Amino acid sequence: MENKIVLSVNGLSVAFKMYGKGFARKELRVISNLNINVRKGEIIAVAGSSGSGKSLLAHAILGILPGNAVVSGEINYCGTPLTEPRLRKLRGKEIALVPQSVEYLDPLMKVGKQVSADKAAVKAAFERYKLADSAANLFPFQLSGGMMRRVLCATAVVGNAKLIIADEPTPGMSKDLAGRAMKHFRDLADAGAAVILITHDIDLALGYADRIAVFYAGTTVETALASDFTDDSLLRHPYTKALWRAMPGNGFRPTAGTQPYAGSLPEGCLFAPRCDKKTQECTYGIIEPREVRNGEVCCRYAS
């Protein structure tokens, strides 16, 4: 397998300018110092709880964040910075987004047109996802939940995308259908695409992804091989271990506490308030990512 890095995100931070009362201005940091990369032919699953910044990462890559977002850090596509002029040529062609929900479809426009302007491409994509041709002429509200998911997934295969970002493509699908959707992404990766697969369902993703990036409070705490998720000693970060232990079948033991809110992030390690390994060292500075056993981890003590 080729090892070409299609996308690399280094030290990405995203904050929203918020206007409070009067002239008070505040920056709400929702992504901090985030790193991720994906290679040709690879699926990297992005896992993390709600609000950990998964969708915002997708939007940042595509350059479609709202106007009040302040972005810093590096996003490289095929080795060169992903600037707005470049994005203008790539969006919807080389880089495809599978949006998170039906809210991303114009309620007044037929779905076919929203998958692509190219009718033949829509037809082919719909066939691939076992959707009738006639479904292209339906309005979003006329689709069932399952059909809607498949329509959204179809947006990934209309072009010849080299980078596919799928934002939670499977919720609401039956186990069987979800597996099939995953298989489609696997096929796309095997055919040479780089796939970022955002998901809540680590269990499902493990069967299809090559690596898993674990998000916590807007940063990547660990990037592990899918095969590491067989025993918690193979995992590197306390949060990932906790996540693994909380999964059904591995003890189902949840960790106390919740992810910190963007307005009140702690200094130092963002996981520190909930970590049982924390020391004084963990409460200041930026915890830089380190290579540990073929993976990457942001923790002072991981080994």
Add this chain to the structure above:
Amino acid sequence: MLTAKSTVGIVGRMLILLVLISILAFMLVVNAPIDPLTSYIGAESTLSQDARDEIAEHWGLNKSAPERYLNWAKNILSGDFGMSITYKRPVISIIRERFSASIILMALAWMLSGILGFAIGIIAGLRRGGVFDRLVKLFCLVLQSSPTFWIGLLILSVFAVSLGWFPLGMAAPMGKLAAEVTLGDRIYHLILPTVTLTIVSIGKITLYTRQKVTEIMRSDFILFARARGLSTRKLVWQHVMRNISLPAVTLQFSSFSELFGGMALAETVFSYPGIGTATTAAALGGDVPLLLGISLISALFVFSGNLIANILYGVVDPRVKGGGNYV
């Protein structure tokens, strides 16, 4: 889909409202300090008391109010609106003549304010917070809080009095015979009232469009459209226009009452011989039949706007159409 049943329901409600309006108008006029008899014969008339009683008897003025109302309503239904006291002609012919003059004025202002307001609202909404947007917002807010007659007077004094570009008023040059009045004359006299009414009506639609555009541009489906590579121009044509044209047209239809009110004042300022000036004349002259006729017609006008708006509202949004049975 808007069903036949709900359309009938809407029309039915409007008819009931119309009846209520007619009763209300009738009660107001009957209880107003207007004596139709005095209005008719004049305050200084030397008519004998006997003769007065005879006329009152003939008109049914001694009967009870409900009886008079029913009598009037019966006549209206058979198309008889009575005689105007001021103009000494059948009310219906005056309304027809004046209303057609006003309709031209209102239609022009309605379309102009609609098209301009829509276009300006889209541009302002796309550039929310920019200089153009802030100017537009300020302009609209000032307009919405200033009275029509004041704007009319301002336009009149600048363009007709100071600059002398346009006539002071009326629908045709003074002293010209009706047969000699050209189309050019009419258009020339229509310009200032139309401009006034347009300016008065433009604020609402502009602010509405601007707000809607901003909302839509922040929606997730625009985000996804951009992710698909659509340019801003395509976004506007394919998504923004689609999502606001019908609501904007609906709003325009539901503004018939403001349009009517603005028209009445603009006509008075420019002495334009339409239904607005006729209303003033009727009110000043205690012309009960004409006043009642005008209030019915204007209510009908406003209701028909609301009716269209209601029907459009059902068409606007396929989600409102419910069910999945319209493929």
